[in-house]
Amino acid sequence: EVQLVESGGDLVKPGGSLRLSCAASGFTFNHAWMSWVRQAPGQGLEWVGRIKSRGSGGATDYAAPVKGRFTISRDDSKNTLYLQMNSLETDDTAVYYCTWMTTMTTFGFWGQGTMVTVSS
C-alpha cells in the first residue's frame, strides 16, 4: 500500500523558515518523481515544485511564486522527500501535500497534508 506521510507543518513568522518532510513507503522511492502541491485555506490547488529521480538526473523545477525561496530535496536512503521553505510570506499559508508522480505529469498518490501558517 502506498503511503505518503507529511510532517513539519507549524506556525511561523513572516521571514522565517521551515522544513517539511514526507516519508514514503509502498513503492520504489528512488525511482520516483515527486512533487509538492499546496492549498491555501478555501482556495484551489497550486503546484509548488518537483524533483526528478536521481536516475533521471535529480533536477528540480519550481513554480514562480516560490522560486528562489523554496528548495526540494530527497534522501533515497531514508525514502524521504523534503521541502525547505525560506523567507516565508503570509501568502505561503496553506496545506502542503506531498505527491508521487506516477507519470511525468500525473499526481498519482497524495499524502494527507501538513498545515503551514505564516503569521505574526
Next chain:
Amino acid sequence: QSALTQPASVSGSPGQSITISCTGTSSDVGHYVSWYQQHPGKAPKLMINDVSNRPSGVSNRFSGSKSGNTASLTISGLQAEDEADYYCSSYTSSGTLIFGTGTQVTVL
C-alpha cells in the same frame, strides 16, 4: 498563465450526466491533462490522467476527453458520493505543472 479555467460550479440530479470543462492555451492543455476529486477536508484523488485514461479502481462513470484547448470530465449516472471539488491539471510547454481553478459539483 497562472491557472486553467474551470466553471466555479456544476450541479445535477442523481442519475444525470454532467460535464466539467478545463480551458487553457495551446501551451498548456495538451496530451497530459489529469483530473482530481477532492472531498472536504480530504486529500485529492486522481480520477483521470493523460486526457482519458482511468486508473485502476476509478469508477467507469468518470470519463475524460479533449477538443482543442479545452479538456472535459464527464460524470455519468451522478451519485451523491460524487459531490466534491474537481480540479484539472496539465503540463506546460515551459516544463511546469498547472492546475485549474476548481469546480464544485453539487448533487441536487
